[in-house]
Amino acid sequence: MARQRKSTEAQHPAPPVEGEPEKRRAILHAALKVFAERGYHGCRIADVAGEAGVAYGLVYHYFRNKDELLESVFDEQWRIFLGAIRSIADGPGSAPEQIASVIRFAMDVFRTAPAAVRVLILEVPRSPDVVRAGSTRQTFETAMRLIAEMVQRGQREGDLRTDLEPLVAAASVLGVLDMNLAGMLTGLLTSPQPTEEDLEKMKRQVVAAALGAVLPPGSPS
Amino acid sequence: MARQRKSTEAQHPAPPVEGEPEKRRAILHAALKVFAERGYHGCRIADVAGEAGVAYGLVYHYFRNKDELLESVFDEQWRIFLGAIRSIADGPGSAPEQIASVIRFAMDVFRTAPAAVRVLILEVPRSPDVVRAGSTRQTFETAMRLIAEMVQRGQREGDLRTDLEPLVAAASVLGVLDMNLAGMLTGLLTSPQPTEEDLEKMKRQVVAAALGAVLPPGSPS
Amino acid sequence: MARQRKSTEAQHPAPPVEGEPEKRRAILHAALKVFAERGYHGCRIADVAGEAGVAYGLVYHYFRNKDELLESVFDEQWRIFLGAIRSIADGPGSAPEQIASVIRFAMDVFRTAPAAVRVLILEVPRSPDVVRAGSTRQTFETAMRLIAEMVQRGQREGDLRTDLEPLVAAASVLGVLDMNLAGMLTGLLTSPQPTEEDLEKMKRQVVAAALGAVLPPGSPS
């Protein structure tokens, strides 16, 4: 299982798939960048091709159409995130510790690849139905369900509060993560180019808030 | 002071401003609906005009262009939400109680006007920069700051945990709310047309999760 | 004959017709101004109404449509010019002297009402066929023919060269006038706001050039 990643370290840019044409990678990479900068509708095929240093028509050689291109971008990014979640879930630690790891992973990725995070956080849930309904939607739900399973285990083991349905708890954890990342991206919570120290402080707080939402009311932090 | 609203009950559709032309209202109302259904880019002026039962050009009689129209929609919806938050902040109750009231208000609005919520939650951040950067952005930040002030008071009075910066705490509360609403809108957390009972249950859980994120670790629910 | 003008002095703005509604005049006056500033296609009914300080629809009360409005503007201005030419033609003086008077009159008008000249010189031929084909065209041709008649008399009386057909001679005279006025309007021949002295010098030269075109080759200036 070459794609299985055991480490939870942020890994960007995406893993080079052996045998994948170099220009295809370039296009995908450019798409991520342009997409992050301009959003789904503001990003034109011409921009992507230009950014990739590739001819117009080549994009259509590798991708059926715009939607497929962008869905590929989503998928790739999510696959990475999903892989990390799976690794964490399969690894050791109590449910709260695993949830904290997931949050930390996401915050770490933000440090090295804010563009990717911007796409995942801000654009995914806001793309047209074609994309939303496709594999991306499924992938997003998968992430949610993986977290929900963690929660379920935590509830069984008495580490997490039981008055929240697992999916609601998972949504709450991801919501805390999402909105804080959005706040960082838009410069509301940190300066647009935060220092390492800023990021560490944010990481601690976001972990604390996310766990607070799902820990049993009387439990110590 | 007719505009001052003391109740936190959901109030939709938007208050009729006296002297405002009826057709302008119709256009605004139609825009909200079409916008919620199709998103910013999927919604064409022709659709709005059609939905409002009004001639194409009239939209341009009342609004300079598409951006301004949609910004007006945003503003109106946010103003309502903001008004509610202000009323709650100015009213009685401890910080945690006030925060719970804000969440409950938003969940109540969802019951009566899911389209409005869909627009606020899913569409606002995906809109083009013109809109994002305009008054909408400001309005959103204002909401965040109002919650942050509530948090600050709660921290002073010993009701809320002090290890979170107020803005981070506010982002976390809104994140929990946002992601759960998004989950309801997309049918992930509830059926697309949830029953009253479903909604009540969701409301309780979301309030619990949001408060959990900001209450002191050892405090009872 | 109140409209018959014996003097060749520039008379602007146009003569108030008794019984003509004041607002109609205002509209006509505004149309001349806006038209001169923005040209036929750049001039919108809204601009004219705004400039006249009058409601939108009132323009359509007094004029059937845009073409008729602008044709009225043309007509009025040309009627003035035509009236002057007729006065001159009916008055004393040899053909060359009369032609010189026509040129001087036009140059004088430019001094007091450049907007009117701009419309007559630059806008008439660029207008849509409806206008060109209408009374304006006729009026323009009338002016040409009046000059041609002057030329004819001059040829009979031995004051003007006979190797030019009268209409060609007339076109040449008007051409010299037209292009020099255009050069003044665009700032190519004089500064955009020429002094009195500049204008006097231009007047002398234009008269000299125009006459040169039609005088017999060997005649003294």
Added chain:
Amino acid sequence: MARQRKSTEAQHPAPPVEGEPEKRRAILHAALKVFAERGYHGCRIADVAGEAGVAYGLVYHYFRNKDELLESVFDEQWRIFLGAIRSIADGPGSAPEQIASVIRFAMDVFRTAPAAVRVLILEVPRSPDVVRAGSTRQTFETAMRLIAEMVQRGQREGDLRTDLEPLVAAASVLGVLDMNLAGMLTGLLTSPQPTEEDLEKMKRQVVAAALGAVLPPGSPS
């Protein structure tokens, strides 16, 4: 020096620039025709594309927008005229002879390419400011200045009257040419499809009139 033209013969349609895409030429050619027929505002991009037998969007592949397209048409036509003037100026002959050549050249072009002349004479000075202010304006002024330089030489050499400023003299020459061409175009001076003989007669007369405007008063024709 392929582009250098020593002959003053009318050369239309425009010279094929090697390496220029065929369809670009077709569009430019169609634009000249449609433009001449309908004028700047009456000519729609769809018409041009249709006339060129080309898809709508291709026009925008080669030209940024309508203004740029039409400015290109202007420029090309003027460049040809300008080239001819330069050739004449650089060639032999006294100033009056050169001026006569310029007039004859223009009249010859009219015979072979009335559309081009219509555009240059009737449309250029009447286009929107964007165009007027662009390179076209400059080109027009260049033509004027070239003639003015001819005049200046003629004045120095005693062939032309000295009581006219060179630019005024140039404007007068071009004015005679312009108004007579306009008269021919509109059918006022000749039938709309004049015979060769008509044209020859017109040519002689226009040359005579134009020279008359600038020759010393007492000089023989």
Added chain:
DNA sequence: TATGAATGAGAGTTCATTCAT
């Protein structure tokens, strides 16, 4: 593979004109 010319449906915007008051 790779290129970029070519296509054309679609959307936003303008503005002359009408009409109820």
Added chain:
DNA sequence: CATGAATGAACTCTCATTCAT
């Protein structure tokens, strides 16, 4: 007379997609 809301046809420009080379 006077107003300005209401209408909708027309036109420019964009951009995803195709295709010949």
